[in-house]
Amino acid sequence: MVAFTVNGVHRELGVDPNTPLLWVLREHLKLTGTKFGCGIASCGACTVHIDGQATRACATPMSMVEGKSVTTIEGLSPDGSHPLQKAWIAEQVPQCGYCQSGQIMQAADLLARNKTPSRAEIVEHMDGNICRCGTYLKIISAIQRASREG
Amino acid sequence: MTERIDPRTSDLSRRDFLSAAAGLTLALTVTPDPLAILGVEDPSGTAKAEAALSPNVWLTISTDGTITIVSPAAEMGQGTFTTLPAVIADELDADWATVKPVFPPEWNERKFGNPGYDNYAFQTSASFAVRGYFKAMRIAGAQARRVLIDAVAAKWSVPAQELSTEPSVVVHKATNRRISYGEIAGFAKAPAELPKIEEKDLKAPASFRYIGKDLPRVEVPLKVTGAAKYGIDAQVPGMVYAAVLQSPYPGGGPETVDETRARQVKGVTDIVRLPEGVGVVGTSVETTQAAKNLLKVTWSDAPGAHHDSEKALEEFAAIGRDKSREGVPYESVGDAKAAMRGAVKVYRGEYRTRYLYNAQMEPMNATAAVSPDGKSVEIWTGTQGPTSLHNQVAKLLGIERSNITLHQHFLGGGYGRRSQQEVVIDAVRLAKAVGKPVKLIWTREDDVTGGKFRPMTAHHIEAGFDASGKLIAWHHRVVAESVAAYTSIANGTPPPSLDRVVMKGSPIPQYPIPNKLAEHVIETRGARLAAFRGVGNAYNAFAAESLLDEIAKDRGLDPTAFRLTLSEGQPRMQTLLRTVAEMSDWARRRDGRGLGVGTMVKDDTLAAGVAEVSVDRATGKIKVHNFWAAIDAGLAVQPRNVAAQTEGSIVYALGHVLREKITIRDGRVLESNYSDYEVTRMSDVPNIEVKVVSTDNPPTGAGEDGVPVVACAVGNAIAALTGVRLRELPFAPERVRGALGA
Numbered sequence: 108m109v110a111f112t113v114n115g116v117h118r119e120l121g122v123d124p125n126t127p128l129l130w131v132l133r134e135h136l137k138l139t140g141t142k143f144g145c146g147i148a149s150c151g152a153c154t155v156h157i158d159g160q161a162t163r164a165c166a167t168p169m170s171m172v173e174g175k176s177v178t179t180i181e182g183l184s185p186d187g188s189h190p191l192q193k194a195w196i197a198e199q200v201p202q203c204g205y206c207q208s209g210q211i212m213q214a215a216d217l218l219a220r221n222k223t224p225s226r227a228e229i230v231e232h233m234d235g236n237i238c239r240c241g242t243y244l245k246i247i248s249a250i251q252r253a254s255r256e257g
Numbered sequence: 258m259t260e261r262i263d264p265r266t267s268d269l270s271r272r273d274f275l276s277a278a279a280g281l282t283l284a285l286t287v288t289p290d291p292l293a294i295l296g297v298e299d300p301s302g303t304a305k306a307e308a309a310l311s312p313n314v315w316l317t318i319s320t321d322g323t324i325t326i327v328s329p330a331a332e333m334g335q336g337t338f339t340t341l342p343a344v345i346a347d348e349l350d351a352d353w354a355t356v357k358p359v360f361p362p363e364w365n366e367r368k369f370g371n372p373g374y375d376n377y378a379f380q381t382s383a384s385f386a387v388r389g390y391f392k393a394m395r396i397a398g399a400q401a402r403r404v405l406i407d408a409v410a411a412k413w414s415v416p417a418q419e420l421s422t423e424p425s426v427v428v429h430k431a432t433n434r435r436i437s438y439g440e441i442a443g444f445a446k447a448p449a450e451l452p453k454i455e456e457k458d459l460k461a462p463a464s465f466r467y468i469g470k471d472l473p474r475v476e477v478p479l480k481v482t483g484a485a486k487y488g489i490d491a492q493v494p495g496m497v498y499a500a501v502l503q504s505p506y507p508g509g510g511p512e513t514v515d516e517t518r519a520r521q522v523k524g525v526t527d528i529v530r531l532p533e534g535v536g537v538v539g540t541s542v543e544t545t546q547a548a549k550n551l552l553k554v555t556w557s558d559a560p561g562a563h564h565d566s567e568k569a570l571e572e573f574a575a576i577g578r579d580k581s582r583e584g585v586p587y588e589s590v591g592d593a594k595a596a597m598r599g600a601v602k603v604y605r606g607e608y609r610t611r612y613l614y615n616a617q618m619e620p621m622n623a624t625a626a627v628s629p630d631g632k633s634v635e636i637w638t639g640t641q642g643p644t645s646l647h648n649q650v651a652k653l654l655g656i657e658r659s660n661i662t663l664h665q666h667f668l669g670g671g672y673g674r675r676s677q678q679e680v681v682i683d684a685v686r687l688a689k690a691v692g693k694p695v696k697l698i699w700t701r702e703d704d705v706t707g708g709k710f711r712p713m714t715a716h717h718i719e720a721g722f723d724a725s726g727k728l729i730a731w732h733h734r735v736v737a738e739s740v741a742a743y744t745s746i747a748n749g750t751p752p753p754s755l756d757r758v759v760m761k762g763s764p765i766p767q768y769p770i771p772n773k774l775a776e777h778v779i780e781t782r783g784a785r786l787a788a789f790r791g792v793g794n795a796y797n798a799f800a801a802e803s804l805l806d807e808i809a810k811d812r813g814l815d816p817t818a819f820r821l822t823l824s825e826g827q828p829r830m831q832t833l834l835r836t837v838a839e840m841s842d843w844a845r846r847r848d849g850r851g852l853g854v855g856t857m858v859k860d861d862t863l864a865a866g867v868a869e870v871s872v873d874r875a876t877g878k879i880k881v882h883n884f885w886a887a888i889d890a891g892l893a894v895q896p897r898n899v900a901a902q903t904e905g906s907i908v909y910a911l912g913h914v915l916r917e918k919i920t921i922r923d924g925r926v927l928e929s930n931y932s933d934y935e936v937t938r939m940s941d942v943p944n945i946e947v948k949v950v951s952t953d954n955p956p957t958g959a960g961e962d963g964v965p966v967v968a969c970a971v972g973n974a975i976a977a978l979t980g981v982r983l984r985e986l987p988f989a990p991e992r993v994r995g996a997l998g999a
Binding site: 123126127130133134137138139140141142143144145146147149150152179180181187191192195196199200201202203204205206207208211230231233234235236237238239240241242243244245246247 | 333334335336473474476477478479480481482483484485486487489490492498541542543546616617618619620667668669670671672698700701702897901902904905906907908909930931932936937938939940942944945
C-alpha cells in the first residue's frame, strides 16, 4: 500500500512499491498526459512534479512517493490556463506533441524558481527533455513569453 | 503503392474523385464519437445527425452551424489535421471557427483515400498529404458550397448566380437576405447527383481566406494539457498488457525458449511464441517488461544474423568504386558514361553515411481486441498507413477488411516508422492467442534494437568538365540496401522496379547537367529498413553537394556563385540560393567560423540552406551557430507551419550530422536507448531562420525538406573553415579530430 496525493486527490493504492510511478499514473489512474519515452530518465517525456520538483516518473518507484504530492500535466492548472500552457498555444509549440507534457512540467519547475530565466538558463534547465520534432526554439520562445506575460 | 503522376498535370485525380464521390451514398457521415479521439467530450452536445446535412462525404453541417470535415491523413505533428480541412473550408467558404476536423468515419479508399496514389491509399508519408489531396479537397469544398447555394436558390426562387457567400452564410444581395449554413442544413437535402465542379469554379487565389494564411493548429490546445490521445493512451475494458522479445535480426524465429524465470514474475499469464519474437502477456506494463527481460531465447539463423555494419560499409565503398558492378539507373539524362569519357577533367568523390534510427518519442505500440469467433478485430493505434494496416490484418486473420475497426490516434512522431505494421500484427496475434484485448507496448530498447533504419550508404560520384569549363557529365553511384524491397516484403506487395526511397535527390534536377546517371547498386545484408524523414535526399545531397564544393574549391569558385551558374534555367532554385546568401550575409567573413551552402529538390519542393559553424580542434566538437534556410513548396497552404516543419526537420537532421548512428554487429544492434543513440538536444540547436518562398506553383510537400540541406551545408562549412573535407556521417568528435589531425 502506498499513500500519496495526485493533483490534490489523496490516493491509497495497493501496488508493488517497486512499480514506477509512471505506470501507476498512466495505467492505474488513467492520467495518460504523462508519457512513456525511454524508461531510464533520459528523455523527460514523463516529467511530473513531486513536492514541486520536476522528476522523471519512469525512474521513480512508488516507494519514493509515499506521503508526497504528485502533480501531473492534468493538474498543472484547472483549465489549461497556466501561463506556460497559454504561451505554448500562442507560440504554436507542439508538433507531434508527445513530449510536450514533460516539456511544460520541466519548464514550470524552472519558472517557479526563477521568474526571469536567461536564455542560457532555459537551455541548461531544459536540456534533459528531448523533442524529436525539433520544437526547441519554440519552447524557448514560449518560456520567455510566459516569463514576460506571467 | 506508387505515387501517381503529378496531380497538377493530370486531371485523373479530379475525375476519379468526382466519379467516386458521385457514386456514394449520401448517408450521414457522423463518426461514432468524432471528438473522443481528440481527447475531449463533445462540448456542444452536437446537433443530432437527423438534423444535419452532408453535401458530400467530406463534410457534415449541423443545424447549429458546426461543420465536421473529414481529415484523412495521419496527424503526427505535420499539421495536416488543420491544413486539409482548411482547404475544404476555404472553397466551402466556411467560418473556420465552426469547423471540427475528424478522422474518416470509415477507412474506404474510394471515398477518402489519397488521390495522389494509384491505389488511393491511406498512407501519410513522403510529404504527400497536401500534395495529393489539395485539388480534390478544393473540389469537395466547392461542390458542397454549390449544394448549399442551389438549395437556397430553390427555396428563395432566385437564380443561383445571384447568390454569393460569406463565411458560413449565403447572401442574396439584391434583396438583402442572408441565411446561415446551419439554417440551410435544417431544410436542405443533398441532390441525388452532386453538382460537377470544374477548375473554373474554384476560387481565384486572391479570394482565399485560409489557404496561404496562418491558422492556429486545431489540436495544439489538447497537446498542452495532456488531453490529446495517442495510441499508447488507449484504455480498453478487460485489456491485458504485453511485451515482446524480438529476434535481434529479421527472419530469426524462436528456436528454444526458456521461460522459467519469466513465468515466476507475478502477474505474467501467458507466454506466446510469435514468428519473430516471444510475447509475454500479463496484468501490467511493468510485469510484462520485467518478464520479457528474463526470457532466454535462441533464434534461428537468417542472413541478417551475420551482418556487421562497419565491415559492410567498407565493402559498400569498394563496390562504389568498382564500376563493373552496374546498378539500377534512376532518372538518367543523356549519356553520362560517354560524356565522362570525353571530359577533359574528371572529379571523383566518395562519401559514406550510417544507419539512422527514427527515434520517434512514442515507442511503437498497438492495442487489439479479436472477437471470440476470430472474424472481426478492433485496433487502437496511431499509424501512418491505415491501408497497409487493413490489408495486413485482413490477411493475417483471413477476414474481410470490413471486419476491421481501426481507431486512429494522434502519432507521437512518425518520420516513416509508423508506416510499418509489425507491432499491430503482433498485438493482433497476441489478442487472438489469449482471447482478451491486448495492449502491446515496446520499450525504448525494443524500439531501438527493433528499429527500421535509414539505410547506410556509400557514394561514388564522378563529375566531368569539358574544355570550356562546363560541367557536362554527372555519375552518382549509390551503394545501399533496398528500402523498397524490404518494405514490399513486409507489406506483402510486389517489389517496385525502382527504389525511390533510396534514390530520391540523386538526379539533382536543380542542376541541369546535360548528361546524368544515378544508379542504385543494391546490396543485401539483412537489416531492417524503413522510409525515414528526408529519405534518400538526405544522403544523396550530402554526397552531391559535398563534391560540388570540392569542385568549386579546386576551380577557385565561390560555392554559391558556382551553384547559381549550375542552376541556370532553374529560377526557383536560383531564387532560393540568392535568398539564403542574403539571409546569411554570405560574403561576410567571420573569425573562427565557416559558412557552407547546400540545396535539394524533393518531389518538386526545393530548399537551400546555409550553416555557420565552428570547431573545437582539441575535442573535434562541431558547433552550429546559425542556420538559414529557404523553401519553395509551391503555394504554401499554411506558411507558418511550413516554416515550423522546415525548422523542425533541420533540428532533426542536426543529430544525424553530429552524433547519431546505428551499429550492427553479428546481426545485433549495439545502441539501445537515448543514452547511446544521441539525438539533437536543446543545447545543440543553433539560431534558425527559415524563409518560406510561396510561389504560384501547386503545393508540394513540406514535412521534411530541411533534412537534406543540413549535412551538406555543415560539412561544406567545416571544409571552408578548416580546409578538411569530412566524407562520412556522423561528424562525431573523434572522427572530426582525426580528420583535422589533432
